[in-house]
Amino acid sequence: MESKELTEKIASLLAEKFGGKLDAQAKWDAAVVVPAEYLHNAVEFLKGDASILMDMLVDIAGIDYQTYPNHEGPRFGISYAFKSTVNPGVRVRLKVLVGEADLKVPTISDLFANANWYEREVFDQFGIVFTGHPDLRRLLNHVEFVGHPLRKDYPAQKRQWLSTNDYLLPALEKRLETLGYRVVQRSKEVGTNDNEFLEGSIKE
């Protein structure tokens, strides 16, 4: 089957099953707008259906439509780009629109492992909460960052300092222990302290 025909077929199937609408503004590929509550099922269908097999998640991107010309509807959009490894040249995007009042989208990290970090990034930059995500923390910005920098109302040159660097060893030890390793020696953070100049800061 030609890739164009297959794309059209996928769009019609999505419209039929999950109430998806073709995005008129997408000129280069098929973008289907799906309601947020059907997103997980739609992705499962795309991944698992034998005639489609869109089994590769390329990207998850957040969109802020606040200053977008000719846009009506909710403020935020999340765009999921899929590709097929079986049918070459077939690409489909799913789009979910969410308003500021209810910034919640179901996670798809149980279907695609790489969605875990993509969703963390979208949460970091846009503040969209993915319900059911196993570890929803900031990915790119530091822990003391306030706000979500890729929103259009964030002042682009506002700078936020980080006071200390991450101390990752305790978290690492915990993870090793859950994997069945035994931690022989616990690490303690060594700080630089002016008062301990004569004794030296390293104690253990």
Add this chain to the structure above:
Amino acid sequence: MTAEAEKPSIITSSLDFLVNWGRTNSLWPFPYGTACCAIEFMSTEVGRYDLSRIGSEYVRFTPRQSDVLLVAGTITYKQAPILKRIYEQMAEPRWVIAMGACACSGGFYDCYCTVPGIDHIIPVDVYIGGCPSRPEAFFDAMFDLQKKIKDESYMKQRAERVKDQIEMIKAKTAEAKAQAQEFAQEKVAEIKDFVVEKEQNLVKKAQFWKE
């Protein structure tokens, strides 16, 4: 000692010359490379340009053994404390070179996540422009740094350092003395109380037996 060191004599000035000669001609860089400037540093280091001609062939990947912190690349806010800690871990004497536009001023990253110049975090001795800077520019910076090191006085710095240390030791001893005195006073008061109590007990006992 301080007065002696401050006065330039034939011994101190020739010692300064000797120390500076040694330091100038074996600067060991620590490359803190985060972007494309680090690639330029690599080409400076190897055969064609050959940084070892001026004695910097040892690139140490530990801050504890290096003299020059070479910051080559963009520094983000998430990375800033790490850079600061690495600078603090370096032993004196230490110098810093900011290589390229990003390390000098943030470059074209005028945004929420990039530090606008590493001089917000650590003191910088030499700045190199360019995006990325050419190896020739890096050599120029090294020569500038060598000139700067030749002007420094080892004895003067040492005198200042020793003065600082002596002051610190004096403060520490004074503190310890005060603590010891307090402790002794407490002990004396305790013993007095104890003795008074014993006396009273004895008196009570004596009275009891009289009756």
